[in-house]
Amino acid sequence: MNTGVFVEHDGKEFKKVSLEALGGVSKIASEKSGKTFAFLFGEIENPERLLSKGADKVYYFKGQNLYIPETFTKLIQEKIESENINLFICGSTINGRDLAARICAKISASFGEEIVDFKIEGDKVHVKRPVFAGKAYVWEELLREKVVVVIRPNVFQVVEKEGKGDVEEKEIEDVDRLKLKDLKPKEEEEPDVTEADIIVSGGRGVGGPQGFEPLRKLARVLKAALGASRAAVDAGWIDHSHQVGQTGKTVSPSLYIACGISGAMQHLAGMRTSKVIVAINKDPNAPIFEIADYGIIGDLFEIVPALEEEIRKAG
Ligand SMILES: Cc1cc2nc3c(=O)[nH]c(=O)nc-3n(C[C@H](O)[C@H](O)[C@H](O)COP(=O)(O)OP(=O)(O)OC[C@H]3O[C@@H](n4cnc5c(N)ncnc54)[C@H](O)[C@@H]3O)c2cc1C
Numbered sequence: 001m002n003t004g005v006f007v008e009h010d011g012k013e014f015k016k017v018s019l020e021a022l023g024g025v026s027k028i029a030s031e032k033s034g035k036t037f038a039f040l041f042g043e044i045e046n047p048e049r050l051l052s053k054g055a056d057k058v059y060y061f062k063g064q065n066l067y068i069p070e071t072f073t074k075l076i077q078e079k080i081e082s083e084n085i086n087l088f089i090c091g092s093t094i095n096g097r098d099l100a101a102r103i104c105a106k107i108s109a110s111f112g113e114e115i116v117d118f119k120i121e122g123d124k125v126h127v128k129r130p131v132f133a134g135k136a137y138v139w140e141e142l143l144r145e146k147v148v149v150v151i152r153p154n155v156f157q158v159v160e161k162e163g164k165g166d167v168e169e170k171e172i173e174d175v176d177r178l179k180l181k182d183l184k185p186k187e188e189e190e191p192d193v194t195e196a197d198i199i200v201s202g203g204r205g206v207g208g209p210q211g212f213e214p215l216r217k218l219a220r221v222l223k224a225a226l227g228a229s230r231a232a233v234d235a236g237w238i239d240h241s242h243q244v245g246q247t248g249k250t251v252s253p254s255l256y257i258a259c260g261i262s263g264a265m266q267h268l269a270g271m272r273t274s275k276v277i278v279a280i281n282k283d284p285n286a287p288i289f290e291i292a293d294y295g296i297i298g299d300l301f302e303i304v305p306a307l308e309e310e311i312r313k314a315g
Helices: 016-031 047-052 069-082 094-107 209-222 230-234 265-271 300-314
Strands: 003-007 036-042 057-062 087-091 110-115 117-121 124-131 136-142 147-151 166-171 198-202 225-228 255-259 276-281 294-297
Touching: 003 016, 003 069, 003 094, 016 036, 016 087, 016 117, 016 147, 036 047, 036 069, 047 057, 047 166, 057 069, 069 094, 087 094, 094 110, 094 147, 110 117, 110 124, 110 136, 124 147, 198 209, 209 225, 209 255, 209 300, 225 230, 255 300, 276 300
Parallel strands: 003 036, 003 087, 036 057, 057 166, 087 147, 110 147, 198 225, 198 255, 255 276, 276 294
Antiparallel strands: 117 124, 124 136
């Protein structure tokens, strides 16, 4: 089965979830004798690195480092048809989800959303995905000949293999009806929660914008991203880009440290697949303790700085 993967990057490094898509998922698909095509846009050095991460061929469309939805959709759709690609994969990022939906509509494919596992039986793709806000999982058979899936970050493995194959380079011809006039980078670039291996997250219990400072310090020593509950975001204490949950971002880090978060089901929906969950809460009956691997009952303003100090000492 031929597979296509949308590969995102920041101009220097490829997004981890794109490499996971390339390695993990396409490996399963190519075991059913097929080729894996990587679709790369913008400007990045050494695009051939993708050949050692699971791609057999890289289509490198050169241009500005911008997401141009209609243009990307058109270029990928053409290749899906000419290369007879039956499975197209994106990582669960803002652009990945947008592009997946567009491609799916254009090629009338079946759609697998937020998948955490994947197999091919006969000529049909089966996907495993969370349901009921992450309380259960369901395996689904995707019935159409062409399939588009969006994978959750930190679930599939990045692979290293011998880098064989070629990179076909072409300048982007922009067909988009939307034209971007100006792009302003964020003043302080903090790691994105969907990319992070460790997340330190704060809720209403931090008490205000200043309450995030000890969490930010802990995040720095752990090289972690800063997450938040909706209560903290709605109160205006932190930007929405940090929100984890049903109406925020879905994350699956190796370690999730929830500080002053009660554990409402809408929050759990976005983080319950984290590998290890640590909860810090002064209420011993907080529901977050039901899913936590380690629970610390106490005041986060004492515990978080103490944790930071110990981790710093440990080097
Ligand atoms: C349609 C819908 C969508 C939603 N989407 C989301 C979403 O995406 N993400 C999300 O998070 N929520 C979402 N919510 C809101 C959700 O229901 C909860 O209201 C929210 O998650 C509560 O946030 P919290 O845990 O920070 O606050 P609270 O529930 O108020 O919990 C605060 C916790 O902090 C503890 N605490 C207080 N002070 C301290 C201290 N000093 N030290 C330690 N612990 C302390 C308290 O014991 C308490 O457990 C959604 C709700 C709806 C209806």
